[in-house]
Amino acid sequence: MLECAVIEPHPRKMKKAPVKATVSNGNEQPAEARRKYDPEETKRNILEVATQEFSAMGLSGARVDAIAERTNTTKRMLYYYFESKEGLYEAVLEKVYGDIRTLEQALNVEELEPEEGMRRLVEFTFDYHDKHRDFVRLIAIENVHSAKYITQLKAFKSRNVSIVNTIENLLARGAAEGRFRPDIDPIDLHLLISSFCFHRVSNRYTFGAAFGRDPSHPRLRTRHRDMIVDAVLRFVREP
Amino acid sequence: MLECAVIEPHPRKMKKAPVKATVSNGNEQPAEARRKYDPEETKRNILEVATQEFSAMGLSGARVDAIAERTNTTKRMLYYYFESKEGLYEAVLEKVYGDIRTLEQALNVEELEPEEGMRRLVEFTFDYHDKHRDFVRLIAIENVHSAKYITQLKAFKSRNVSIVNTIENLLARGAAEGRFRPDIDPIDLHLLISSFCFHRVSNRYTFGAAFGRDPSHPRLRTRHRDMIVDAVLRFVREP
Amino acid sequence: MLECAVIEPHPRKMKKAPVKATVSNGNEQPAEARRKYDPEETKRNILEVATQEFSAMGLSGARVDAIAERTNTTKRMLYYYFESKEGLYEAVLEKVYGDIRTLEQALNVEELEPEEGMRRLVEFTFDYHDKHRDFVRLIAIENVHSAKYITQLKAFKSRNVSIVNTIENLLARGAAEGRFRPDIDPIDLHLLISSFCFHRVSNRYTFGAAFGRDPSHPRLRTRHRDMIVDAVLRFVREP
Amino acid sequence: MLECAVIEPHPRKMKKAPVKATVSNGNEQPAEARRKYDPEETKRNILEVATQEFSAMGLSGARVDAIAERTNTTKRMLYYYFESKEGLYEAVLEKVYGDIRTLEQALNVEELEPEEGMRRLVEFTFDYHDKHRDFVRLIAIENVHSAKYITQLKAFKSRNVSIVNTIENLLARGAAEGRFRPDIDPIDLHLLISSFCFHRVSNRYTFGAAFGRDPSHPRLRTRHRDMIVDAVLRFVREP
DNA sequence: TATGAATGAGTTTTCATTCAT
DNA sequence: AATGAATGAAAACTCATTCAT
Numbered sequence: 002m003l004e005c006a007v008i009e010p011h012p013r014k015m016k017k018a019p020v021k022a023t024v025s026n027g028n029e030q031p032a033e034a035r036r037k038y039d040p041e042e043t044k045r046n047i048l049e050v051a052t053q054e055f056s057a058m059g060l061s062g063a064r065v066d067a068i069a070e071r072t073n074t075t076k077r078m079l080y081y082y083f084e085s086k087e088g089l090y091e092a093v094l095e096k097v098y099g100d101i102r103t104l105e106q107a108l109n110v111e112e113l114e115p116e117e118g119m120r121r122l123v124e125f126t127f128d129y130h131d132k133h134r135d136f137v138r139l140i141a142i143e144n145v146h147s148a149k150y151i152t153q154l155k156a157f158k159s160r161n162v163s164i165v166n167t168i169e170n171l172l173a174r175g176a177a178e179g180r181f182r183p184d185i186d187p188i189d190l191h192l193l194i195s196s197f198c199f200h201r202v203s204n205r206y207t208f209g210a211a212f213g214r215d216p217s218h219p220r221l222r223t224r225h226r227d228m229i230v231d232a233v234l235r236f237v238r239e240p
Numbered sequence: 241m242l243e244c245a246v247i248e249p250h251p252r253k254m255k256k257a258p259v260k261a262t263v264s265n266g267n268e269q270p271a272e273a274r275r276k277y278d279p280e281e282t283k284r285n286i287l288e289v290a291t292q293e294f295s296a297m298g299l300s301g302a303r304v305d306a307i308a309e310r311t312n313t314t315k316r317m318l319y320y321y322f323e324s325k326e327g328l329y330e331a332v333l334e335k336v337y338g339d340i341r342t343l344e345q346a347l348n349v350e351e352l353e354p355e356e357g358m359r360r361l362v363e364f365t366f367d368y369h370d371k372h373r374d375f376v377r378l379i380a381i382e383n384v385h386s387a388k389y390i391t392q393l394k395a396f397k398s399r400n401v402s403i404v405n406t407i408e409n410l411l412a413r414g415a416a417e418g419r420f421r422p423d424i425d426p427i428d429l430h431l432l433i434s435s436f437c438f439h440r441v442s443n444r445y446t447f448g449a450a451f452g453r454d455p456s457h458p459r460l461r462t463r464h465r466d467m468i469v470d471a472v473l474r475f476v477r478e479p
Numbered sequence: 480m481l482e483c484a485v486i487e488p489h490p491r492k493m494k495k496a497p498v499k500a501t502v503s504n505g506n507e508q509p510a511e512a513r514r515k516y517d518p519e520e521t522k523r524n525i526l527e528v529a530t531q532e533f534s535a536m537g538l539s540g541a542r543v544d545a546i547a548e549r550t551n552t553t554k555r556m557l558y559y560y561f562e563s564k565e566g567l568y569e570a571v572l573e574k575v576y577g578d579i580r581t582l583e584q585a586l587n588v589e590e591l592e593p594e595e596g597m598r599r600l601v602e603f604t605f606d607y608h609d610k611h612r613d614f615v616r617l618i619a620i621e622n623v624h625s626a627k628y629i630t631q632l633k634a635f636k637s638r639n640v641s642i643v644n645t646i647e648n649l650l651a652r653g654a655a656e657g658r659f660r661p662d663i664d665p666i667d668l669h670l671l672i673s674s675f676c677f678h679r680v681s682n683r684y685t686f687g688a689a690f691g692r693d694p695s696h697p698r699l700r701t702r703h704r705d706m707i708v709d710a711v712l713r714f715v716r717e718p
Numbered sequence: 719m720l721e722c723a724v725i726e727p728h729p730r731k732m733k734k735a736p737v738k739a740t741v742s743n744g745n746e747q748p749a750e751a752r753r754k755y756d757p758e759e760t761k762r763n764i765l766e767v768a769t770q771e772f773s774a775m776g777l778s779g780a781r782v783d784a785i786a787e788r789t790n791t792t793k794r795m796l797y798y799y800f801e802s803k804e805g806l807y808e809a810v811l812e813k814v815y816g817d818i819r820t821l822e823q824a825l826n827v828e829e830l831e832p833e834e835g836m837r838r839l840v841e842f843t844f845d846y847h848d849k850h851r852d853f854v855r856l857i858a859i860e861n862v863h864s865a866k867y868i869t870q871l872k873a874f875k876s877r878n879v880s881i882v883n884t885i886e887n888l889l890a891r892g893a894a895e896g897r898f899r900p901d902i903d904p905i906d907l908h909l910l911i912s913s914f915c916f917h918r919v920s921n922r923y924t925f926g927a928a929f930g931r932d933p934s935h936p937r938l939r940t941r942h943r944d945m946i947v948d949a950v951l952r953f954v955r956e957p
Numbered sequence: 958t959a960t961g962a963a964t965g966a967g968t969t970t971t972c973a974t975t976c977a978t
Numbered sequence: 979a980a981t982g983a984a985t986g987a988a989a990a991c992t993c994a995t996t997c998a999t
Contacts, residue, residue, distance in 0.1 A: 536778070536862075537776055537778055537779070537862045537863075538779070539775070539776060539778035539779035540776070540777070540778035540779075540862070540863075616862070618921065618924055619858055619861065619862065619920070619921075620776075620862060621923070621924055622855075622858065622920055622921050622922070622923045622924055623775070623776045623779070623855070623858065623859060623862065624776075624779075625923045626923035626924045626926070626927045629924060629927065630927040635927065635928065636927070636928060639928035639929060643929070664941070666929050666931065667941065667942065667945055670914070670917070670918060670925070670933075670942070671914060671945065671946070671949060673917070674913045674914040674916075674917035674918065675909070675910060675913040675914070677913075677917055677921070678909070678912070678913035678916055678917050679909060679913065681858070681861055681920075682857065682858070682861050682916070683861070684860070684861045684864045684865035685857055685860055685861055685865045685868060686909070687865070688865045688868065688869040688874070688875070689874065689875060689878035690878060690882070690905050692905065694909075702903070702906065703906065703909070706906055706910065707910070709953065710910060710949060710952075710953040711949075713949075713952040713953055714948065714949045714952055714953070
């Protein structure tokens with residue numbers, strides 16, 4: 002049967018240009034309509050939507066189609082700029098880190114006296130996680146993926162190093178003044194601080210379900226902020 | 241007959257060994273006699289493998305095929321016993337909670353004096369997260385999915401309630417004795433404790449990447465345990 | 480805008496089972512209907528169709544959908560058994576080689592006297608290419624892809640070696656008898672023979688277009704067969 | 719502003735250097751003056767790159783983007799000048815034929831005595847295929863596509879006709895002199911000659927893989943050239 | 958003449974789930 | 979109770995081509 006069945010190559014045409022239907026879609030842009038050709042805006046738009054999707058659904062749970070749909074452009078552009086779903090995910094991580102960097106610059110605790118500086122640092126860390134929930138969720142998601150993608154970011158290590166340096170400086174000055182205990186490891190302390198700040202955001206769903214309290218409620222938020230400051234100060238103070 | 245081309249499905253994917261390979265006992269039996277159907281064992285085996293897969297890959301990232309492959313049985317059985325991927329995931333959550341309950345019974349702090357009881361409670365919480373990493377990862381995964389599945393578990397709420405009751409009791413007794421501050425919210429305190437215990441497990445990949453330290457290393461583990469006990473006691477103590 | 484837009488994870492359901500439409504499609508199978516579950520038949524069927532498609536369209540030109548459509552099964556099975564388009568292509572190459580091997584066994588020229596053996600060998604080579612056009616086309620296609628896939632086949636090298644051995648034996652015996660020239664390289668001669676046999680099949684379209692002759696026409700076929708035998712014998716004969 | 723994340727489209731694909739980079743001449747001109755639009759040069763450049771891509775990848779395997787990338791111009795220009803991928807492919811075929819035509823004029827065997835003329839003709843055919851590998855590959859590719867495109871070329875038929883005429887003339891003169899056999903069909907002989915010359919180029923990858931010999935190696939090349947001349951002369955000579 | 962951004966339709970591949978035995 | 983084969987829907991990704999400037 003097979004061997005001699007001389008199948009003339011069935012002629013199949015090459016891709017042709019699609020018919021273009023330039024019909025207006027009814028809901029026209031308002032007066033200050035976006036420019037049609039604005040790559041930076043396109044990228045930003047894609048990244049914005051992708052950030053939401055990835056942080057809401059996880060890397061595997063996110064759908065490229067879902068992202069594209071909520072974008073001002075098409076799925077194709079997403080691949081045009083970011084190569085692949087993973088590439089887009091990485092770009093999202095990068096962007097989220099970039100966004101945060103600016104904020105971080107503002108933290109200037111080196112000039113404050115140690116206890117006040119420590120208070121500021123903790124408050125900053127708290128606010129920072131509280132404000133950047135997408136960031137927190139993405140880090141949690143990264144841990145599900147064994148931090149495979151985030152480790153490739155240059156920004157990643159440096160950022161953590163800088164915060165630890167800040168803590169180290171505070172601890173050293175406090176100890177020199179006899180106000181702080183001298184034997185505290187800065188990284189350990191950073192872990193203590195960020196654990197709380199991170200956890201109440203990352204685990205707010207299970208927390209809410211378990212205790213019937215939404216940790217993002219303003220009253221709870223304030224109380225938590227005070228508490229972690231208090232706990233940290235009590236922890237570092239001599240004796 | 242394609243004598244020379246016996247094509248097995250997906251010949252290129254490396255097959256990991258099933259989790260519990262039924263070892264041959266040497267004196268083989270005729271086919272019918274040897275194969276002893278053991279539904280309980282089959283279910284246990286499936287759950288075990290599924291726990292690994294879900295906790296390693298997340299709910300969306302997990303693959304039914306991957307689970308079935310490492311099982312002693314087939315994909316069909318997985319559906320036979322657990323209905324669907326989601327059903328299996330729920331069963332995994334349930335199992336993980338069940339496993340833990342036993343351990344939890346052992347914690348009897350009500351008889352200890354408040355400070356010692358608090359120490360025990362924190363240590364218990366620490367050890368418990370440290371030992372049950374799959375549990376921790378699954379909770380983190382649940383939060384990616386807005387705690388959709390875990391809230392359905394009866395075990396879930398009760399467990400958290402019981403731990404909070406324990407803390408409440410300790411705080412009340414401590415306050416009565418004038419040793420603890422009287423204004424501490426037990427749920428807040430639980431959040432403080434569990435944040436640290438949870439975070440160092442759930443985020444160990446990003447932590448490791450950021451600081452070049454593996455938080456599961458024994459030395460670090462001990463230090464962290466001491467630290468959280470210390471921090472909590474300093475936090476609750478009067479004044 | 481972005482940062483604080485708390486997007487509640489839009490609930491999206493997991494894949495559900497499709498509705499099964501078990502309607503009869505009208506053109507029922509004849510009495511000797513295929514068994515529904517016959518993996519060997521399924522694979523054979525896929526390979527048969529794939530052979531046609533690849534040999535007609537080339538590797539890049541072939542369409543997985545087109546193959547699946549002409550199959551008794553679905554596209555999914557194609558991936559079930561062959562992993563990928565490339566995997567299927569490789570399996571096709573393998574099968575085509577397997578098919579041919581049998582035929583080749585029949586060639587027993589070692590017992591014939593050199594000249595008669597050489598005639599048989601050339602005729603065999605001619606017939607073999609003439610009959611296996613898919614094979615010829617696939618080899619041509621492989622050369623477009625720099626023989627990337629075929630080199631992985633075990634069957635490939637051994638087959639060529641055996642035919643060269645056969646030629647070598649004939650040449651040696653012929654030279655010993657003083658009938659053949661002693662300085663002929665067997666691989667070169669194989670190239671001379673197979674060039675012609677291959678070319679008139681592989682290039683029949685351009686040949687037809689250039690000269691208005693279809694080289695597969697029976698009359699031309701016979702003349703070509705005689706010609707290559709004649710040319711080879713004249714080439715090898717002393718002096 | 720995503721200051722730290724300037725995302726270029728497809729940042730991961732390595733870009734090969736364009737085929738002819740317009741080197742800066744040191745003393746730069748103002749923008750308008752420096753850029754000299756040279757349509758002919760642009761077309762030539764595109765064709766050159768396209769020839770490489772098509773002959774290396776086949777018609778379906780070739781990528782318009784890949785061609786444009788290695789060009790000094792953009793994809794749009796490619797469509798501007800050649801309409802479509804197919805149009806470009808046809809232009810490549812045409813160019814390749816055009817390139818060759820010049821060479822072919824030089825062959826003047828009508829003045830030589832038949833045997834010497836035949837030798838020259840074969841050598842010419844050999845050299846011509848050996849030198850124009852792209853041409854050979856493109857013909858092979860055309861046969862994968864049933865010679866759909868090449869048949870439209872005016873140059874195509876005429877070229878083949880003229881070579882056959884040349885052979886016919888040689889055969890006739892040789893037969894008249896009693897040196898050549900009188901019953902040889904010129905088209906068949908052309909097929910014999912070109913088969914070998916074509917095949918060793920078109921199938922050099924599978925040949926190399928099968929026999930561990932690269933047919934384009936100078937030593938092998940010379941031997942092959944001598945062989946085909948020898949074989950043809952022995953074939954045409956009386957008796 | 959020239960260009961980078963944009964696109965829609967197609968193409969390959971994956972996945973949870975079910976069927977026939 | 980158990981199984982390997984089978985499946986449709988959806989997901990990721992690609993490609994030739996065109997638009998707006």
